[in-house]
Amino acid sequence: xxxxxxxxxxPHAVSPGxxxxxxxxxxxxxxxxxxxxxxxxxxxMMVLSGIGLVAKDxxxxxxxxxxxxxxxxxxxEAGAPAAPxxxxxxxxxxxxxxxxxxxPIGDVIAELKAGxxxxxxxxxxxxxxxxxxxxxxxxxxxxxxxxxxxxGAAPAGPVAGDGKPIxxxxxxxxxxxxxxxxxxxxxxxxxxxxxxGGDKWGRDVLKKTIxxxxxxxxxxxxxxxxxxxxxxxxxxxxxxxxxxxxxxxxWFYAVFSSIPYLLLxxxxxxxxxxxxxxxxxxxxxxxxxxxxxxxxRGEYLKHKAREYVQAADAIxxxxxxxxxxxxxxxxxxxxxxxxxxxxVAFIKxxxxxxxxxxxxxxxxxxxxSMLNEAQNELILGKWWQLAAAGTAMALLVTAxxxxxxxxxxxxxxxxxxxxxx
Amino acid sequence: MTAYIIxxxxxxxxxxxxxxxxxxxxxxxxxGDPAYVLAGKIxxxxxxxxxxxxxxxxxxxxxxxxxxxxxVVTADFGASWSTNEKVSHILATRLGPSLxxxxxxxVLDALVSIALxxxxxxxxxxxxxxxxxxxxTVGLSIxxxxxxxxxxxxxxxxxxxxxxxxxxxxxLENLFVYATLPILIGLVVSIAPSLRLYRTFVLxxxxxxxxxxxxxxxxxxxxxxxxxxxRNASIPIITNLMSALPGLLLGAFLIERFFSxxxxxxxxxxxxxxxxxxxIKALTVYVAFATMASNLLADLMYxxxxxxxxxx
Numbered sequence: 001x002x003x004x005x006x007x008x009x010x011p012h013a014v015s016p017g018x019x020x021x022x023x024x025x026x027x028x029x030x031x032x033x034x035x036x037x038x039x040x041x042x043x044x045m046m047v048l049s050g051i052g053l054v055a056k057d058x059x060x061x062x063x064x065x066x067x068x069x070x071x072x073x074x075x076x077e078a079g080a081p082a083a084p085x086x087x088x089x090x091x092x093x094x095x096x097x098x099x100x101x102x103x104p105i106g107d108v109i110a111e112l113k114a115g116x117x118x119x120x121x122x123x124x125x126x127x128x129x130x131x132x133x134x135x136x137x138x139x140x141x142x143x144x145x146x147x148x149x150x151x152g153a154a155p156a157g158p159v160a161g162d163g164k165p166i167x168x169x170x171x172x173x174x175x176x177x178x179x180x181x182x183x184x185x186x187x188x189x190x191x192x193x194x195x196x197g198g199d200k201w202g203r204d205v206l207k208k209t210i211x212x213x214x215x216x217x218x219x220x221x222x223x224x225x226x227x228x229x230x231x232x233x234x235x236x237x238x239x240x241x242x243x244x245x246x247x248x249x250x251w252f253y254a255v256f257s258s259i260p261y262l263l264l265x266x267x268x269x270x271x272x273x274x275x276x277x278x279x280x281x282x283x284x285x286x287x288x289x290x291x292x293x294x295x296x297r298g299e300y301l302k303h304k305a306r307e308y309v310q311a312a313d314a315i316x317x318x319x320x321x322x323x324x325x326x327x328x329x330x331x332x333x334x335x336x337x338x339x340x341x342x343x344v345a346f347i348k349x350x351x352x353x354x355x356x357x358x359x360x361x362x363x364x365x366x367x368x369s370m371l372n373e374a375q376n377e378l379i380l381g382k383w384w385q386l387a388a389a390g391t392a393m394a395l396l397v398t399a400x401x402x403x404x405x406x407x408x409x410x411x412x413x414x415x416x417x418x419x420x421x
Numbered sequence: 422m423t424a425y426i427i428x429x430x431x432x433x434x435x436x437x438x439x440x441x442x443x444x445x446x447x448x449x450x451x452x453g454d455p456a457y458v459l460a461g462k463i464x465x466x467x468x469x470x471x472x473x474x475x476x477x478x479x480x481x482x483x484x485x486x487x488x489x490x491x492x493v494v495t496a497d498f499g500a501s502w503s504t505n506e507k508v509s510h511i512l513a514t515r516l517g518p519s520l521x522x523x524x525x526x527x528v529l530d531a532l533v534s535i536a537l538x539x540x541x542x543x544x545x546x547x548x549x550x551x552x553x554x555x556x557x558t559v560g561l562s563i564x565x566x567x568x569x570x571x572x573x574x575x576x577x578x579x580x581x582x583x584x585x586x587x588x589x590x591x592x593l594e595n596l597f598v599y600a601t602l603p604i605l606i607g608l609v610v611s612i613a614p615s616l617r618l619y620r621t622f623v624l625x626x627x628x629x630x631x632x633x634x635x636x637x638x639x640x641x642x643x644x645x646x647x648x649x650x651x652r653n654a655s656i657p658i659i660t661n662l663m664s665a666l667p668g669l670l671l672g673a674f675l676i677e678r679f680f681s682x683x684x685x686x687x688x689x690x691x692x693x694x695x696x697x698x699x700x701i702k703a704l705t706v707y708v709a710f711a712t713m714a715s716n717l718l719a720d721l722m723y724x725x726x727x728x729x730x731x732x733x
Contacts, residue, residue, distance in 0.1 A: 254439065255440050255442075255443055256443075258709045258713050259443075259705055259708065259709045262674070263689065263704065263705055263708055266689055266690070266693050266701070267693075267701050268447065269693060271447050272451070352564075352565070352675065355566055356678075368566075371567065378570060379574065386567065390564060394559065394562045394564075394567075396562075397562030398559050398561075400562075401562060402558065
């Protein structure tokens with residue numbers, strides 16, 4: 001009895017399936033495993049950020065404007081607002097590009113710098129303080145009003161949310177009040193440096209990058225799932241049934257693939273006026289299925305004539321069952337590799353679309369919208385947001401591409417050595 | 422040959438109709454009533470009706486589709502909604518600047534990456550090869566936006582070697598003053614994927630028997646690589662180059678936007694920003710045609726490069 005049992009179990013024990021073998025091969029691929037770890041780390045970060053455990057308070061303005069990263073140290077510019085109620089804000093220290101003779105907008109930048117440095121915690125009653133923000137700060141009047149208001153009711157100043165129940169900006173006002181309550185408090189509340197710097201409003205770039213990763217990776221993943229699903233479905237139906245169905249889908253494929261991908265995306269973005277994370281997922285997913293279709297169709301053409309499918313036919317399996325229960329597991333590795341190729345492509349596309357302003361809405365942060373802000377910041381010499389978003393994206397995309405290569409090698413050892421393509 | 426071309430052109434007809442149908446559905450059906458977009462915020466019913474009549478949107482769908490097909494065939498898409506410039510004029514004037522950037526970019530990219538691919542494939546497996554591949558992989562994953570932002574800031578703004586943005590009048594001025602940095606950036610971005618791809622093409626050839634034969638009869642390594650291997654590897658390379666061409670026309674749109682080059686790509690972005698449907702429609706249809714044409718051209722060039730290829 002026992003011997004029979006083991007004899008029966010033995011074949012199962014010694015012949016691992018495709019996935020077990022692939023996993024074994026992947027494990028022996030050191031580059032692949034490191035990439036897998038990095039990708040997994042990003043995914044965990046995305047989930048944590050999605051459920052609000054990490055970077056929930058990314059929008060909090062915790063640092064001074066353009067707070068430099070801690071490892072750079074607070075520079076003279078950031079020192080200006082930090083120093084309590086100093087006289088007129090020291091003009092920006094002469095920097096390399098300001099001194100360059102050919103710079104056409106050097107003055108403007110210097111002005112901007114001088115104006116922006118003390119913008120948030122405006123110290124009251126300063127000639128320069130009242131004058132400089134007027135150049136750039138559209139809220140200068142409001143601020144002044146708040147300040148005079150506060151001076152009038154001096155003791156009640158720091159109380160948050162005082163007797164204005166219907167004011168929609170009550171919270172913001174309270175924040176501002178808190179900020180202007182005492183200069184000492186402002187210095188405490190807004191640190192001069194942040195772990196990886198701050199943006200225009202003093203938000204922590206590190207947290208912002210985490211939040212941006214959440215958006216960008218989620219959009220990439222979701223859109224890739226949509227596109228892969230469509231491509232697989234079309235490819236399966238087309239390759240399996242053949243005849244006029246195949247002709248129809250081939251025509252459909254030819255139409256979609258003759259319009260360059262980015263142009264198609266932009267055209268759809270132009271038509272769908274409303275912006276939103278869902279919209280961009282749909283745009284990318286509905287336009288990006290062609291590559292998957294081509295490969296899956298080819299696989300189905302190959303597999304539908306195989307013996308195991310004929311056997312399934314003989315025992316009376318329905319078409320749908322043969323397509324998705326019998327054939328699909330045998331081609332699923334192709335789909336998986338395509339999925340991970342698409343994730344990378346879609347993350348890149350999302351960044352570009354959001355950068356152009358056709359992507360995620362304004363209140364959602366993504367790598368693309370960060371790069372958009374970073375473009376102007378770089379001219380002011382604030383490189384950290386660009387570095388943070390650029391590095392995070394480069395790291396993930398590199399890891400994902402290497403993982404894709406490793407997956408391809410692990411799942412289809414025949415292809416080994418033919419990387420690229 | 423002629424019969425082949427005619428047949429291929431004939432086969433394009435359903436695809437073209439499909440593209441037209443897709444664009445039509447997208448803009449006339451998914452996009453909703455363009456009259457509201459066009460009329461803007463301040464509009465009364467009379468104005469909207471008037472616009473609808475002008476655009477023919479009040480007609481049944483099949484009449485609208487017929488209008489659109491007529492527009493495509495006669496290449497007359499009317500005027501832009503935002504600038505009132507003729508769409509055909511827009512396309513004609515924007516093509517030049519785009520080509521000024523794209524053509525040198527394509528040529529340089531092909532030359533540099535083919536040469537590098539041959540060199541890297543020649544020393545395959547060595548440290549150099551692996552280093553170059555790592556650099557390519559990492560370089561590929563950095564967003565094109567980062568390249569443009571950093572290069573523009575560093576070379577144009579900080580060092581002042583190039584104009585920060587703008588466009589001149591003469592071709593030479595544009596090419597050597599305004600388009601130089603954009604082309605450079607385009608090269609940096611496009612070499613990494615091309616090199617990776619071409620390297621695999623060359624690797625496929627480098628172990629073939631004819632290479633050993635060529636060595637055996639005492640040919641120089643240069644001749645083997647540049648004549649024998651390259652000729653065989655050039656078939657997939659040509660496909661790649663040709664299929665990249667229409668995409669490049671648009672792919673340069675980010676560069677055109679950053680450097681204010683009045684090209685096709687920038688026009689697309691502007692049109693999307695302004696909901697300028699006639700311009701987007703015209704561009705989508707024509708670029709799709711250009712893609713099909715360049716695919717055909719690629720197949721014909723196959724034949725020229727490789728006499729073994731049978732066109733059927």
